[in-house]
Amino acid sequence: MKIFKWIVKIALVIIGVIFLVVVSVLAIDQYQTRYLKNRNKDLANAGTCLVTHVNVIPMTSDTILMDQMVYIREGKIEAIGEAIDVQNVKVVEGKNKYLLPGLIDMHVHLWDRYELGLYLANGVTAIRNVWGMPMHLRIKEAVSNNKIYSPSFFTTGPKLTGPEFIGSDNLQIFAPEEGRERVRSYKKRGYDFIKTYYGLPKDIFDAVIDQAAISGMDIVAHPSNKVPYTYHFNSQIASIEHAEDIVQRALDYKLDTLKLNQLANEFADSPHTSMCPTLMAFYNIYNMLEDDEILSDSMVQYMNPAIKMLDSHTQFDRWHNAKMEDTAVVSRIKNQHEFHLLAIRKLHDAGVNIVCGTDAGIGITVPGYSIHQELSFYRQAGLSNFEVLKAATINAAKTHKIINNMGSIEKGKIANLILVDNNPLIDPGVLKKPDMVFVNGRGLDRYTLNSFEEKSRNRNGLLATLIRFVENSVVEK
Template sequence: MKLLTTIFLLFLFSINSGFAQSYLLSNVNIVSLEDDQILRNQSIVIDKGKILKIIPASELIEFAGYQVIDGKGNYVYPGLAEFHSHLPVAQNGTMQLQEEAMWLYLANGVLRVRGMIGHPSHLILKEKVESGEMAGPRLFLSGPSFSGGSVSSADQAAQLVREEKAAGYDHLKLHPGLSMEEFMAISKTAKELDIPFGGHVSLDVGLEVSLENGYKSIEHIDGYLEAMVPDYSKVLEPSIAGPFSMLLVEEADQAKLPRLIEMTLENEVWIAPTLTLYDRFFGSKPAEEYRNIPEMKYMSAAQVESWINAKTPYEERGILTIENVQPHMEFRNQLFLSLHRAGVPMLMASDSPQVFNVPGFSIHNEIKLMSEAGMSNYEILKSGSVNPAAYFEQEDDWGMIKAGLSADFVMVEKNPLEDLNTLKYPILVVMKGKMYDRAELQRQLDKIEANHKR
C-alpha cells in the first residue's frame, strides 16, 4: 500500500483533543533501548495508549484504517527521567506551579518523575495526571521526608512509615539527622510494608549500615566520601568538613572505595547522582551569574532570588573557591564513573526545582555532565528510561519502545546515540499514546514565561 501522507488537520485535532485512540507513526528510526541498535524506517502502531506493533514502514496494508502520521525520518526514543525532583506544593488553593512543572518536564522530553519531598497535594496532582485531567509525566511520589527535624523517636518513625504507606505514597525519602535507632525502625517497618526508601545518609548511621539495611537508592552519591575519610570525627564537624564534606576530599582513602562499591552491588542499591546540583549549587560560578540564564524565565523572581540567597552565604564564607571546588568535582565525577563502570545502576536525576535547576531543563545539564564524566550516550539514555522502569519493577509496562508497552516516547531530529544535544528539542512527545507537538509544547512554555514576567 502506498505510504499515506500526514493529514495535518486530523493530526492537530487529535493532539489538541487528546482522543485519538488508534494511529500509526510511520517513517521513523527507533532507538528502542532494548539494545544499542537503531531500527530504521519503521512504523509504530499505537492503540489505546499502548504500542500494538512495530513494523517496517512499507508494510501498512494491515492497518489501512489507522490515521497515519509521517515521522519524516526522525528518531524516536523512550524519553528521559527526573528521578530526584522536589515537586511544587499547591498554594492558596491553586495548582498553577504544579501544572507548570508538569509542562516543563514534558517540553524537555521528561516522561517519568520521582518526587523526593512529599506533600498531600502531590497525591491529588498524581490522580489528575493519571486520569488525564492534567498533562504530565508518570509520577512516583515519596512522602514527607524523615529527618532529624521530623522524627523524634524510633516508635514515631515507624508510625510515620505506616502512615505514608497508607496514604498511597510510592517511596520514602530520608534526610540527614536520623539516629541509628530511628533509622533501623524505618528500615524494619519499610521492609515489612514493602515500600522502598532512600535518600541522604545520616552521619550517625553511615554508608555501610545504610547499604546493608535496605536503602534502595543513594541520592547525590551521598555518604561515600564520608566513608572514605579515616578520621570520622572531622566528618561530624561542619566547620571542618564543609557542605557535603567537600573540604575533606584530599583526606579520602581511595583504598576503601572497592569495598564500598562491592557492598553497593551486593545490596542492589541504585545511585541518583544529581551531578548538576553540585555543579550549580556548590560550584565556583557566582550565584548572580545564574540570575538571567535563559531557563530562569520560567521561574518566579522570588524563586530565583531564594536560590541566590541559598548559595551566597557559602561564597561569602570563602568555601566555593576554585581551589576548594575543583578537587571536589573531580572526586565526584571519578566516584560516579567508578560506580557506573562497576555495574551499579544509575538513575537520571537533577534535583529540580532546586538551586538553579529548572524542571526539565536541568536534566539536559545533568546529561551533559554525565557525558563529560565518561558515560556513553547509550547508558545515559538507559538511566532515564530502562533503569527507572526497573527501579519500580515496571519493565513490562514502560521504559522501552517495544510492542506491548505503554506508548511513552519522544521524537527528535537526530540520532541521540550520536548527538545528545538533539534531546533538548523534542519535535513530538507521546505520553500514554497522547501526542503533544512542538507547537503545543512551546505554547505552554510561553504561557509559563508570561506567568512569571519580570
C-alpha cells in the same frame, strides 16, 4: 459580653477574608495552568496512533531498528515492525526521525503545575518527586486520571529525619513506632515511596525500613549522618541520592580514590540499590561562585517564584559570602565535582545501576532543562552515549516495580516516547528540543511544547506556592 461578641465577629470576618483570599489565589493559579488540561473526552483514542517510517531506539540493546512502524493503542505499545496493518487510526509520519523512550528524571522537587509542562518540553516523560506534600497527591490523582498533560508522576512522602531539628522542611521523628506509623500513613494516603533524610538515627531507620517492607514501599535515601554510608546498602532502599554524599559521608570529605574503589565494590554487592547522582545541583554551586549575575540568567526565570525568593537567593548569598571569606572555596567545589565524575565512572564499572536525577526545582537547578546537562556529565565521566541514555530510560525504570513498565520501546510498555530529528546515540544533545513527545500515547507537537515553556516563564505563582507550603506545615506536623 458585648465586647466578647464583637471580638468573635471580628475574628470570623478575618477568618472569612483569609479563606476567600486563599481560595481566590489557588483558583487563579489553577486557571492560569488550564493550558495543561486534557480536553479530549475520548481518552482511549487520544492514546492511539501509528507512527510510520521512524528509526526506533528500543534501549533494550545498543541498536537502531531502521524504518519501522510503531502501533500505539490506548496508551501502550501494541506492535513494532516494518509493516503494520491497522485501520482507522491517526498516523504520525516519522519522516526518518528517531523514536526513543522518554527521559525519566528520578530526583525532582515539584512546586507547581507549570513545571510539568517544562519537563514535557524537554522530553522528560516521567518524574520522581522526592519531597512529598499534600499538593503532590492532588497532582498525582489528576495525572493518573488523564485530566492534565504531564509526565508520569510518582512521589515520596515528606522527608523523614530524626529528633534533631535540621530545618522546617523536614519531618522530625522521635521514636521507632512513630516512624512505622508514618510509613503506614503514607501508604494509605497514596504516596508511592518513603524518603529518608539526613539525621535519621539507626533505631528509627531500622523501624522505617522494616515497616516499608511490610507496607510494600521502596525507600529513596538521602544518606543519614547517623549511620554508616554502607548501612544504606539495603534491599529495601531502591536508590541512594547525591554523589556529593559519597565524598561528604562515605569518604569524610577526602578525595580518596582507594576508598572510592572499595566503596564501589561494596555498592555493587547491593544489586537492588541504585545510585542517583544529582551532579547538576552540586555543579550549580560552582556556577553561583563563578557568576555574580547568575540569578538574572534567563534560565533562572523558569524557577518557581517562591523558590527563587526563599531558596535561590539564600543559596547564592551563602556561597557568595563563603567566597568572600575564602576564595579557595571555588577550587574546592570544582575539584569535588571532578571527583564526582570519577565516582560515577567507578560505580558504573563496578556494575552499580546509575539512574539520572537532577535535584531540579531547588537553588538554580531548572526543571526540565537541567536533565540535559546532567546527562552530559555522565558522558564526561566516561560513559558511552548509549550508557548515558540508559541512565535516563531503562536503568531508571528498573529502580521500582511501579515504573518498570516504561523506559524502553517494547510491546506492552507505556507509550512515553520522544521523537527527535537526529540520532541521540551520536549526539545526546538532540534531546533538548524533541520534535514530538508522547505521554501515554498522546502526542504533543513542538508548537505545543513551546507554548508550555512560554507559559511557565516568569510566572506569578508566588502566593499559591506559599499557601501550599503552609498547608503542608499544618497537615504534616
